[in-house]
Amino acid sequence: MEDFSISQFFGLQTSVKDIKTLKTGYSPDSKNWITSKFKDSIELRRGYARLGTTEVTGAGKVTGLGIGLRYDGVSVPFFSYGRKVKYYNVTTDDTVEVGTDMLPAGADGEDVWFKAYQGLAGSFMYLGSSNSGIYKIPTANPGSAVDQAVNNYRFGVFHIGQNRTFAGQRNGTVAGNNDKTGLYLSYIDKDQLSDFTQVTGESIGASGSTTYTGTLAVVGSGKTIMYTSFAEAGGETLVDDRNGNLVGDGGSTGTINYATGAYSITFDHVTVGAVTVSYYHETATSTGILDFTGSANGQGKSFRQDDGGGNIMAIFNINTIEYCLHKLKTWQLTTTLDDTGTTNLPYRNIGIPYPRAAFQTPEGIIMADLSRPTDPKFRQMQVLQGTNIQTIEPVSLSDDLDLSGYAFDKCVAFRWGDYEIFCAQELTNGVANEHNSIMFVHNVISNAWDVFDYFASCLEEYDGTLIAGDSVSNNVYTLFSGFDEDADIISNYWKSSNLNLGSDNLKNCRRMVVSGLIQQDQSFEVSLSYDGGAFAVVQTILGSGSYVDSGIEVSIGSQTIGTKTIGGGGGVTASPYELDFSINSDRFINVQVKIEALGIGHVSVHEIKFKDIRNKGRKNLPVRTT
Secondary structure (H helix, E strand, O other): OOOEEEOOOOEEOOOOOOHHHOOEOEEOEEEOEEEOOOOOOEEEOOOEEEOOOOOOOOOOOOOEEEEEEOOOOOEEEEEEEOOEEEEEEOOOOEEEEOOOOOOOHHHOOOOOEEEEEEEOOEEEEEEEEOOOEEEEEEOOOOOOOEEOOOOOOOEEEEEEEOOEEEEEEEEOOOOOOEEOOOEEEOOOOOOOHHHOEEEEEEEEEOOOOOEEEEEOOOOOOOEEEEEEEEEEOOOOEEEEOOOOEEEEOOOOEEEEOOOOOEEEEEOOOOOOOOEEEEEEEEEOOOOOOOOOOOOOOOOOEEEOOOOOOOOEEEEEEEOOEEEEEEOOOEEEEEEOOOOOOEEEEEEEOOOOOOOOOEEEEOOEEEEEEOOOOOOOEEEEEEEOOOOOOOOEEEEEOOOOOOOOOEEEEEEEEEEEOOEEEEEEEEEEOOEEOOOOOEEEEEEOOOOOEEEEOOOOOEEEEEOOEEEEEOOOOOOEEEEOEOOOEOOEOOOOEEEOOOEOOOOOOEEEEEEEEEEEEEOOOOEEEEEEEEOOOOOEEEEEEEOOOOOEOOOOOEEOOOOEOOOOOHHHOOOOEEEEEEEEEEOOOOOEOOEEEEEEEOOOOOEEEEEEEEEEEEEEEOOOOOOOOO
16 A cells, blocks of 8 residues: 655644544644644644743732833833732843732722823823723833722723724722723824923023932823923923933933923033923823713713623724624724714624633634634634625634633633634533633634643733733743743643545554654654554654754744844754654554654654555454354
8 A cells, every 4th residue: 555644734623523534634632732834744832931030929810911112112011910010121021010009909800901002192001990990101111100090980891992992891989880881982082282281491400410300390180291301591402202211412311200200310511501391291081092071072972782792891993993892792883083973783693701802803803702602613703805894794713623612701812923812711520710721723824723721811912922911820921932831841742633544444554754853852752543542652753863863953933932033043943853663553444643742842743654554455344143
């Protein structure tokens, strides 16, 4: 018989119950192996690394995660757990707490949303929850938060689009302000600098000094500062660069905190004239994106979405349409940019179970649809070809998966590069775990699904890398980083479909060939199962074996996937291997292959080949004796 090869890989397929019917290259069961986007290999997934030097020990959960962006293009990760809010300082490679237990006791441990926003008033990270109110942090001063004191407009769902806020799950402190189904709109944000209040000529100090420190007069009451300009009478002027720095036209320098108004200036000379400052300030709760009062065009409005579809869970914008996903149904709010025309209508009977269970992608909105709990689906609401932007249809992404054995109460949906990601809870004795412990990953190029055991309560992209808030601790981790998990081996396996090697007759096989890439410290076992029997190891392939061409080093990217190699070097490499070995099987009809990595390091499999296959004819039927 001819040799039989697995040289194309198509990912996970669990919706087909009889694995004998699976196409060669599909896997009915795998963990922590990635299918190549070209379908030409599988490889062991990478490990993870903690973001920041200091580990927060003990059990917990990261309750929120967001990425702010400074005007100079520097990204700043923020996250929350318990009552704490922290940010990552790339200079010190550690996390820093914003204040001390910034969130109130009533918000201890509840989910927190983070939303980055840039406008004329500055670059900010907004954050809040149903019981915490809303906080505003200048991204240039990440350690300083300004409480916006919005006691009657606290929200569990918050989305910024079209230069305003769309929010839901209102939980005000006044009776009647608890509203889980209504949609609330803020003012359309200011678009002219003249719309803000300016302070001019505020005295800083007399002449004759080189250093000036203090706090601007107009601070507090939720205000933030912008466009500061410090002037020496008859001399030098220092201008705010919008990144927290003051830059002089004669070489002097300084800093400004947009949240507190604290400034520090060092002139490179003794001043010859008095120093004054001019600046603008913003109160976002007054005709800004946190002002939900009013009802005229461009002001705050509310729309009822009360048709039995459950609580509003998430809001996404496509063009001028806001898709409001409730637990069981979705509404479509269409607005014009000046608010002169609005429609608010039910759209589809699809919904999500959790605010993080949907995510906007370039192609549409991916979501975990639990509107039919007995038939969970991962879907994408996308624009159909040949139609206009308003024709969005939900298309199933998960037909290859049986999702009935998982829970999605805390599901997280995310798009990272070519990967669409859904995090879910596994079941123990039929009961859903409290935390996410499984990650379904869909490659949009190959259409392959894979399963990893990353624990994630929330996900974000940070400078190209994927970071996750841990679902069982108070730490944030960079995923797909390194080749171990806190020095532990990555638990893994990959199983093939049942293979008949090209014939339904009885057969035996004398030899196998396995090839791919491997690093020296890695090794893996090849096991076989004949006709449904137990797996037995037939070969262990070593990264240090003589069949590894260690003289060839093939680039497999950076240490952390998503991180660019700096300076043209420093990438990670592996060497090609090919091993032809004896198996000398007994007679069988179908065989199944299992791959399991044993060490720490990269390993990939490009081809699995069966050789010297010998046909032994049809299996004899049992003879009935009368």
